[in-house]
Amino acid sequence: MTQASILLDGLPIPFVAGQTIMDAATAAGIFIPHLCHHPDFKPQGSCKLCTVKANGRHVSACFTPARDGMEVENNTPDLNDKRRTLLQMLFVEGNHFCPSCEKSGNCMLQALAYELEMLSPHFDQFYPDRPVDASHPEVLLDFNRCILCELCVRASRDVDGKSVFALSGRGIGKHLIVNAESGRLADTNFSWADKAAQVCPVGVILRKRVGFAVPIGKRRYDVEPIGMQVERMAARSAGEEGMDGD
Amino acid sequence: MRLREAMVTEECFDARRLDDLLLPVLERHAREPGQLVQILREAQERIGYLPAPLLTAIARALKLPRAQVEGVAGFYSFFHLTPPGRYRVLFSDNITDRMLGSAEMLDRLCNRLWIERGKVSEDGLVSVDTTSCTGLCDQGPALLVNGRALTRMSAERIDRIAELIRAQLPLADWPPEYFRVDDNIRRRDSLLSVDWPAGEALQAAIARGAEAMLAEMKRSNLRGRGGAGFTTAIKWESARRAPCHGESGVRYVVCNADEGEPGTFKDRVLLSSYADLLFDGMTIAGFTIGAARGLLYLRGEYAWLLPALREKLERRRRDGLLGTALCGQPGLDFEIDIHLGAGAYVCGEETALLESLEGRRGIPRIRPPFPVSAGYRGQPTVVNNVETLCKAALIACRGGAWFAGLGTKQSTGSKLLSISGDVETPGIYEYPFGVSVEQVLRDCGAGNAQAVQVGGPSGICLAMHEFSRSIAFEDVPTAGAFMVFGAHRDMFEVARNFAHFFRHESCGFCTPCRVGTSLVADCMDKIARGLGTQYEINQVFKIHRLLHAASHCGLGQAACNPLFDTLQKFRPAYERRLCSLDFEPAFDLDQALAAARQMTGRDDPAAHFGLAARLPGVAS
C-alpha cells in the first residue's frame, strides 16, 4: 500500500491520518508561516498567516486535515503577498517598536516579517493606548505587542489549569485580559514556571530583571531565518528516527 | 423589559446585596455555565450594568474563570461594564434609517438633552448612541430605549422624548403609539396568504410519520432562507443519521432568529404574526430528526418580542402542542427555550450562534465538524432560519410536490422580501422565487431607483442595468433584504455606512477581518473628508481581495463586497471626492497643531498649515 500524500507546491509530502497540512509540511521540513499555531496546542486558526490554497480553495493549513492527493499551494508570490499584508496589519494594530523590545531577534512576528521581506508597516499606525502591567513581581506584561494569538490563553487553561488569560472586547477592540477583578497580573496565581509564561511568540510576557543576556544580532532569528529552522529541525528529527531504526 | 428606574447604585455593591440580586437569576438557570449569556443579560436587567464585583460573583457561582466571564461580557454590544444612562437610547444606524434622517434626529436629541453622543449624562440619567440595524427599516427612523423599539421618529417625537426623559417618566407611561410596530405585509403568497391554526402543520407531520416527512422535505427541495441556500432536507437527514455523543446525548433543533443583516425584517414579522407556524416548524424538525429540544436564538434587538413569544409557548403547552406527548402521541416530546442574543451580528453565523447559545463569545467555529454532526453541546443539531422552519411547516401541510411546484426548479417555494429605502410602500413582500428585480421595484413603488442592495451589506449591489435579474439562488440569492436607493442617493455614503457596520460587527477573531474592516472604514472616512486619492481606492481593492481569501467566516469574506460593488458600478461617487494630489495624510495637519497653538498662544502664519505653506520649495 502506498502512503497517502499531499502535493505541496508540486512536491509529494507523505502524511498519516489525522495530520493537518501544517503537520505534514512541518514533518517534511517545509515551512508554512504561522503565528497562532504551536505544535503543543490544538489549532486555533486566527492569525491566518498559514493561509494556503488547497485544491484551489484558500484554507488555514493549521486546522485543515491533509487528504490524499490534495494539491496545496504554499510558497507562491500571491500567498506571500497576502501574508505580508496580514503582518502589516498586525504591526499597525499594536505598538511594535522593535528597537526597545527585549524579544527583538527572538520574536516570531519580527522573524516572519524578515522571512516575507516585509519592509514597512505600509498602513497608517493605529497607535493604540495599551498601558503595561508591571504589577507582578516576576513578570511584565506589555500589551502593546499583543497579536491576540491566544497561545497564553490556551497554555494557561489547557496545560497550567489556571486560566490566567482570556480575551475580551470585540473586533478591533479585542484585547487580552487577566483573571482578576483588579485586572492586575499580580492578583492572579500566575507564575514564571507556568507554560503560559513560555509560549508568547512576541514580547508581551517578559521576565523582569532579565534582559539582553544575549545581545541583539546574536539571537535566534538573527542567526538563522525562521523558515530554515523548520527545515533543520525536521532533518534532525528524521535523523533521530533513522538512528532508532538501526 | 423593565425600566431600571430603581437602579442599584455603587454603594449597594456589597457582597450580600449582590448575592440577593443575583440569586434568583442563578437559580432560574440552575447555575449552568452554558447559560452565561442569559445570566449576564438578566443580571444586567436587574442591576443596570455589569460591575466588576458582579462578574466575580457570577464566575464564582458558575465555577468559571472570572476572565472568561469578563471576556463574554466584553464581547456583546448590549452588555455594559460601566453604567449606561438610566435611559439608554440607541438609534438604529442602518443606511435606511439614515436616509430617513436618523443622524439629524440623534443630533437633535443630544442637543435637547445637552449631552454628547456616546457619553452618559453627568447625572447618569441618559445616554444616546447608535446601534446596528434594529430591523424596523420599513417604519424608521427607529430606535431602542432600554430595549423597547420605537418607530417613525420625527422632530416632534424627538422633542417629546427629550421631555419624557428629563421628566424621568417610565417607559410604560410614554405615548403607546411610539411603540407601534406594524407588519406592513404588502404582498402575500403561499405562506402569508393563509391563516395557519396552531398545531395544524404539526398534526399533518405526525400523520405522515418522520420518515415520510423527510421524504416530503426532499421532494420539496426547500433551501435555507438565511441566505446560504443549503438544502434543508440534507441537513435534517444528516442530523437524523448522525450518532449522538455520550450516554445522555440528544439531538437539537435550533432556530436562528438572529436577524441581523441590515435591511432584513421578515423574521420579525414572522415572529410577531406567524409564531405558531414557526413553533410548528421547529417541532416538526424535532419530530423528523429525533430531537426533543428546540432553542430559539432571538437577537437582542428583538427582546421586546419576548413576552408575546413566551405567551405563545405557554398556550401551546396548554393545548398539548409543547411538552410531553404532543397531540396525544405518547413519547412525542418537544420543549422550546428562547435564548436572547445581546447585540452581535456575527451570531447570525450558525456556529457563532451555537457558541453564544453555549454561553461563550460569539466566535465562528472551525468547520468541519458541521453542526449536523457536532453542534449545540457537541450533539447533532439542525440550525435553520425562521422562514425556513415556517416553510417546513407548510410542506408538512401541503406536501413537498406542491411546494416544488412553486418558484423555480432550483429555488422552490416563495421568498419573503424586506423592502425598504426609496419606495412608496416599504414592508414585507412575498413572491415565488424567480421574480425579477424590476417587478419587485414596480410593485413597491420605487419610481426612480438607481440601485438595489439585495441581501444586505454582505449581499450584492445591483445597478439599473441589472434590474432584469431574478431573485433566486441561481441568480441573485438573498436572505431577504431589499434596500432601494433613488437616483438622488449617494452610493459612496451607502458603502461607507456598510463599511462602518462591518467594523463594528467584526468579532475580531481573525487578523484580516479584525484589522481589515477597520482599515477600509478608515479609508472610506478619509475619502469622505476629501483627502482620498487613487491610493485609497487601491487599498480598498487590496484589502477586499485579502479578506475574501483569508477571513475565517462569511462576515469577513463579505465585508468589502459593498465597497467592491459600488466601486465597480458607481465609481464616480468615489472619484468626485478624491483630491487631485497623489497622496494626502488621513488626518488634518492644521488640526494636529491645534493643541500646541492653544498651549503656546500662537496664531502666526507658521503656526498653521495653509495652502501657501504646503509647498515652500516650489513657492520660493
Add this chain to the structure above:
Amino acid sequence: MATEMRVESAAVAGNRKLRLATASLAGCFGCHMSFLDIDERLFALVERVDFDRSPLTDIKHCGPCDIGLIEGGICNAENVHVLREFRSHCKVLIAIGACAINGGLPAQRNHLDLGQCLQEVYLTAPDVVSGQIPNDPELPLPLDKVHPIHEIVRVDYVIPGCPPSGDAIWKFLTDLLDGRTPRLGHPMLHFD
C-alpha cells in the same frame, strides 16, 4: 507636476550623475551616522552621485533630485515642510530607519496628551521657576502625534533598521543605482 517634469527630462539624458539629498527629521542622526559607516565606499558613491541638500553639504533647500533619503518621523510643522519639499523635488523618496518607517522612539509619546506634556515640562515640573511654554514664532509647533513619513507623503522605498547597517545602506543604494529593485535579505534586513 512641473518639478517632476524637470527631473524626468534630466533623467533621460543618459549616464549622468544622479543627485541625492538627505535629511534627518524627528530622528537621532543615527541613520546618517550609519550612512557614514559605508566608509571608503563613500568615494565610490560620490563618483556616481552629487549631494544636494544634506548635513554633508549644508545646502538648506532641496533642489530637483533623483533620490531623497529621509531619516526620522514627523513630530512638528517644520518636519512636514521639509518632507513635502523632498517629496516635490525627489523622484524617488526613501524612508530610512525605524523613526521614518513607524515613528520610532519619538512616537512613544503618542499615548500622551501633548498639552499635558507641555504643561508638565514647562510649567508644573518641580524644578520649573516661573516657566513659560516657548512661543517664539521661529520655533516649529509640535504635532499632537508623531507620524511615520508614509502617513504624510507617498514613499517609494524603505530601509528598515535602528539604524540600518552601513552594509545594508550600501547594498540598497548600489541596487538602486545599478537599476535593480533593492532587496535586503538575511541578515541585513532587521528592525532593531
